[in-house]
Amino acid sequence: xxxxxxxxxxxxxxxxxxxxxxxxxxxxxxxxxxxxxxxxxxxxxxxxxxxxxxxxxxxxxxxxxxxxxxxxxxxxxxxxxxxxxxxxxxxxxxxxxxxxxxxxxxxxxxxxxxxxxxxxxxxxxxxxxxxxxxxxxxxxxxxxxxxx
Amino acid sequence: xxxxxxxxxxxxxxxxxxxxxxxxxxxxxxxxxxxxxxxxxxxxxxxxxxxxxxxxxxxxxxxxxxxxxxxxxxxxxxxxxxxxxxxxxxxxxxxxxxxxxxxxxxxxxxxxxxxxxxxxxxxxxxxxxxxxxxxxxxxxxxxxxxxxxxxxxxxxxxxxxxxxxxxxxxxxxxxxxxxxxxxxxxxxxxxxxxxxxxxxxxxxxxxxxxxxxxxxxxxxxxxxxxxxxxxxxxxxxxxxxxxxxxxxxxxxxxxxxxxxxxxxxxxxxxxxxxxxxxxxxxxxxxxxxxxxxxxxxxxxxxxxxxxxxxxxxxxxxxxxxxxxxxxxxxxxxxxx
Numbered sequence: 001x002x003x004x005x006x007x008x009x010x011x012x013x014x015x016x017x018x019x020x021x022x023x024x025x026x027x028x029x030x031x032x033x034x035x036x037x038x039x040x041x042x043x044x045x046x047x048x049x050x051x052x053x054x055x056x057x058x059x060x061x062x063x064x065x066x067x068x069x070x071x072x073x074x075x076x077x078x079x080x081x082x083x084x085x086x087x088x089x090x091x092x093x094x095x096x097x098x099x100x101x102x103x104x105x106x107x108x109x110x111x112x113x114x115x116x117x118x119x120x121x122x123x124x125x126x127x128x129x130x131x132x133x134x135x136x137x138x139x140x141x142x143x144x145x146x147x148x
Numbered sequence: 149x150x151x152x153x154x155x156x157x158x159x160x161x162x163x164x165x166x167x168x169x170x171x172x173x174x175x176x177x178x179x180x181x182x183x184x185x186x187x188x189x190x191x192x193x194x195x196x197x198x199x200x201x202x203x204x205x206x207x208x209x210x211x212x213x214x215x216x217x218x219x220x221x222x223x224x225x226x227x228x229x230x231x232x233x234x235x236x237x238x239x240x241x242x243x244x245x246x247x248x249x250x251x252x253x254x255x256x257x258x259x260x261x262x263x264x265x266x267x268x269x270x271x272x273x274x275x276x277x278x279x280x281x282x283x284x285x286x287x288x289x290x291x292x293x294x295x296x297x298x299x300x301x302x303x304x305x306x307x308x309x310x311x312x313x314x315x316x317x318x319x320x321x322x323x324x325x326x327x328x329x330x331x332x333x334x335x336x337x338x339x340x341x342x343x344x345x346x347x348x349x350x351x352x353x354x355x356x357x358x359x360x361x362x363x364x365x366x367x368x369x370x371x372x373x374x375x376x377x378x379x380x381x382x383x384x385x386x387x388x389x390x391x392x393x394x395x396x397x398x399x400x401x402x403x404x405x406x407x408x409x410x411x412x413x414x415x416x417x418x419x420x421x422x423x424x425x426x427x428x429x430x431x432x433x434x435x436x437x438x439x440x441x442x443x444x445x446x447x448x449x450x451x452x453x454x455x456x457x458x459x460x461x462x463x464x465x466x467x468x469x470x471x472x473x474x475x476x477x478x479x480x481x482x483x484x
Contacts, residue, residue, distance in 0.1 A: 001340050001342070001356050001357075001359060001360040001363075003340065003341065003342060007342070008342050008343035011342045011343070011356065011395075012343060012344075014391060014394060014395075015344065015349065015352040015391065018352070018387050018390050018391050018394070019308075019309045019349055019352065019387055020308045020309070020387075021308070022305070022307060022308060027305070075301050075303075076301075078301060080301065080303045081300065081301045081302060081303050081304075082303075083303055084302070084303015084304055084305070085303065085304070085305055085306075087303075088304075088305045091303045092303065092304070097303065100301070100302065100303050101302060103301065104298070104299035104300070104301035104302040104303075105299045105302075107299065107300075107301055108294055108299035108300060108301070109299075111198065111199040111201075125298070125299075125302065
């Protein structure tokens, strides 16, 4: 087999032609519907909490907690992976996706024990989000502090 | 007596016979079009065990025991066991075979493991180093996902080019004497790397390796594709198969009439949501041990070129941006 750079470039073109891409339009629509649906559910909880007399900030916090608990439950009974397969980014981007990203490895690595399994592996997917999310918030905070 | 021929082929003087074969698969494979050809379809993806890793080993153990039983032998008769899988350190095979107490060689060739096992096993038998050799290859969808991709319950989408790792094991017993079919030749593949970096498109990484071993096989034995009733690759899947055909056309070999692929045979692509088709060591191993040998026994195929294919990357090399090397081994199986 000719493995020269030219042959590799020609092969890359052939592979691109032969490999079907994802169905972007359908995926976007499903992501919009499910992601939007999750937000609507969150808004319903928040409105209910506000109607019960809770302060706005507290209601937002409790709503996030409720959504996380629901996502953890759905992950543990094997339903969130199905929602994620259907909705793609629509199920990953909301806070429920974050909960799923922590619960899924916790379940997967249970057999390796509570310390090196669940404890260590729980953040294997969500860890980067926490690291770079915290870093971004520090940078934005500094920017805000000096630009005030 | 010289038994090697050409660049990388061996032609056996006393072709070893495939004495018996066994295949054990998981529930999804049991819903596929080849369900009737497998010896055991486990309804339980855990095979009664507590982890994916031990599930695969239990599957390996059961398949080996069944193959030896079908051969009418005892485990003590087996001189060497050759086995490969996809888990870290070949642990699916190591733990699966540990209770048998027979001389063991673990093989890592990713999904090409069955081709490697058949070729080396036939060399051991024809070389006079063993009367009976067992060759096995296995993979488990859940264990492979855990090793190479994401936790099962993570809500993600798979790209259309991704394959579906087969939960299955295929084991054959090779013997110095027997009624066939016989392993008459084997071409060992070289590592081919055509610069593919997408671990979700393994068919594209492996197709050039299959092309390379096929062309060298044809040249070494001075035969063409029409010499075989069927040429069955391991787990190129739908995309890899198309790429292989295009590359072989360019090289002047017409495989359109008799090419098949285990990854395309094992699942119903439309009904089972497997995207590019089946993959994993167990894919070619179970299809060979279950389906292909059955067709040879019925004499629907009398001369088979079996070409399991494997992608030789690791999680670390993919994350480091390295390209994906691949390999394929060609084994000729013939009826008398």
